Amino acid sequence: MSGPRRLRYELARRVVGPVLVWAGGLASWWRGRRRQSQASPLRPPPASTRRLKGISAVHFLSGRYAEGAVPVAWVTSGSPVELLRPLGYYLVYPENHGAICGAAHRSSELIAAAEEALFSQDLCSYARTDFGALITGQTPLGRIPKPDLLFCCTNICQTVLYWYRELARRLRVPLVVVDTPRVYGDPDRAHLDYVVGQLREAAREAARVARRPLDEERLAETVRMARESCLLWGECLATNQARPAPWTAFDSFIHMVPIVALRGTETCNAYYRTLLAELRRRATHGIGGVKQERFRLLWDNLPLWNEMRPLSRLLAAEGFALVAATYTNAWAETATSLAAEDPWEGMALAYSSVILNRDLDHRLRLTREMARTYACDGVVLHSNRSCKTYSVGQLELRRHLADDGYRALVLEADHADPRAYAASQAETRLKAFMESFETTSGVSRGRVRV
Helix, strand or coil, rough: HHHHEEEEEEHHHHHHHHHHHHHHHHHHHHHHHCCCCCCCCCCCCCHHHHHHHHHHHHHHHHHHCCCCCCEEEEEEECCHHHHHHHHHCEEEHHHHHHHHHHEEEEEEEEHHHHHCCCCCCCCHHHHHHHHHHHHHHHCCCCCCCCCCCCEEECCCHHHHHHHHHHHHHCCCCECCCCCCCECCCCCCCHHHHHHHHHHHHHHHHHHHHHHCCCCHHHHHHHHHHHHHHHHHHHHHHHHHHCCCCCHHHHHHHCCHHHHCCCCHHHHHHHHHHHHHHHHHHHHHHCCEEEEECCCCEEEEECCHHHHHHHHHHHHCCEEEEEEEEEEHHHHHHHHHCCCCCCCHHHHHHHHHHHHHHHHHHHHHHHHHHHHHCCCCCEEEEECCCCCHHHHCCCHHHHHHHHHHCCCEEEEEEEECCCCCHHHHHHHHHHHHHHHHHCCCCEEEEEEECC
């Protein structure tokens, strides 16, 4: 890695980025004061959001200068990145990039470019967005550094394996795959040994590409910090057990950027300590994310990145607060499995045990537990056209939840392809769903047996 490029990268990360972020944050704060609408059914998001924007901006700005300055890895969201941080890698998450493109309403044009290049419409919309960006060179981030290494873990789905194989072919860079067989019940000894062996092999290849040895002490410290990251994130989510909930799951979809992109760093942990303190203050003072919270909902599956604002307003206008999501919970659920005493086995256990790598019985138990813990009145199951792994079994989940007395709606859409979402039809179904919580007597609310 060249000296001048490394200097430019460090200047962007440590000097230019923070200054630009400070100036942008000040301007954003002023615009927010001037434009805040009193008519919104939602309260302003946590003030920490301004700091989040700064952290994200610095991370993505430094990425523009990472190529040739530090080793760069493109990784799946479920990858054990604790292996890569001690080796100095800058990490790019194509799925995270797909979410950003969706939220910025840029995914449609990139998906169209991928389909024109003969990528199937049945492929995950994150993958199509990613290939579209690769083909066109267009991205709302300005520039994405080319990878020196592709790091893929199969714990979220099998699509990522073929996605990354195609990336490796096009970009001509090495691909490391960590295979985590699907877990039924709990991972056994043979399973853990199999994954640990792959982690050690992946670490050797990552070290070879980075041209530096892996320091076991730094690895253990990174795993410790990643555990703290996940625990802090879980505590932030848990503040929504308060009534009214101090923020919404729509907010948490945005605030999960550090736990995905910066997990295992002090930047991530410091941010969530700040956010946690603010959320606890809001809970103590009865400040809710929804101004008039009447009913509480659990969300299953990925969010609709293109429709976050209209959906949040539609629900909040009727007093419905989305207080929890199985998706955001995924980065907190396995936190205690990470162990610095044996980082290899801790990573093998944690990354094998994520929700998408478990059986349907586990998903049902988890969904029921979350619905009880957050005192939910109903559940919205996003039947995600792009994510078959997450959507399989939702009709069975709905049946069991109905038996437990929860109202449950299956909503057909896609996390990043707006063509799979019919806004008017979805709004009609959501309104009918919300009306079903009301009774003619006006006495009974919340959970009912259906």
